[in-house]
Amino acid sequence: MDDGTTVSHKVQQHLQGCGACEHHYQLQQRLISQLSQQAPQDCFEPSPFLRGKIVAAVRQAAEGGPQTASAPRISWMGGLAFSSVAALAIAFGVMMNQPEPTPPSAELLTRVIQLSGDQVLEEATGQDFEAWSLSLNQPLETELQLVMNDARSAIDSLAASFIPESFLAANTSLTQ
């Protein structure tokens, strides 16, 4: 039925003897016929300008208009990537050239801890402000420095245990 072919002789024989199947078959055949007949009625005429629009769009595509649109986008993205990398490199260079802050003396630290809130504010004005702010940051920086030192010594001991001496001798720059 789906292929539009007639049913086999065997099925025809069954249909003659079975009223329910015959009814079902006839109904389906009628439905298929009506669907095919009514299909054009369910269609509409497209706008008279549509063909012109399609042809114009196809001609534009033939000239390569829309296909070349991606080329400027690629160069623009490449430029953006290059400028991002350059900006990162400059920022990294500036950070590396920053002078290391001089650590505050133990005397200054003790003084800051002993002062009350108002006194700290007074002390924090004028020439002492920089030293005061450095003293507040110092515990965190010291802690970070200690962690870094621990990590370095761990890597050194691992390298000494697992990397063959001959390899280390050949690549002296790695041990420095």
Added chain:
Amino acid sequence: MLEAPSVDTEHQEMSAEDLALQCQDGCLESFESLVALFEQRIVNFLNKMVRSRQDAEDLAQDTFVKAYKNIHRFDPKYKFTTWLFTIAKRTAMNHYRAAKSTVELTPEKEIDERDPSVELEEKDQAEGLWEKAKRLLKPNQYDALWLRYGEGFTIGETAKVMETNELRVRVLLHRARNKMAQHLTSQAESQ
């Protein structure tokens, strides 16, 4: 099945596959003849998928442009119609996915204070068979039904356009026809 509109005399005798082959060799006029041949069928097929004439016309334009850009991929061993309808179907699916992601604000419909069963009965009697099918069937059942009986495609061609296998198309058609038949029987009994 829809009747094909006339094309220019030079290309009149040529099959769609021959026109596509000429287009592969760079003949733009051949493609314009293909547009003339399939414009109406494609627009109506798309209208059935997206349910908007304006969108269907816009999508038909996209379909033909895509077909032109990819004409070198067309294999003349297969039917051009099936190839073109497959592009149209994919274009409609992409449109549907894009439309789903945006919120569409539609004005509220007027409230019909009549008995819903009366309204439904009136609607049922007035609408054609394909309108009934649209209302009763699932979208893929309706698409299979339209391609097979509206467009006159074979089961194999329908399967190709729907990007599925023949067995699935047979199942979709069987269920669609049964649902329609059940509805028509109950409608006849109630009258």
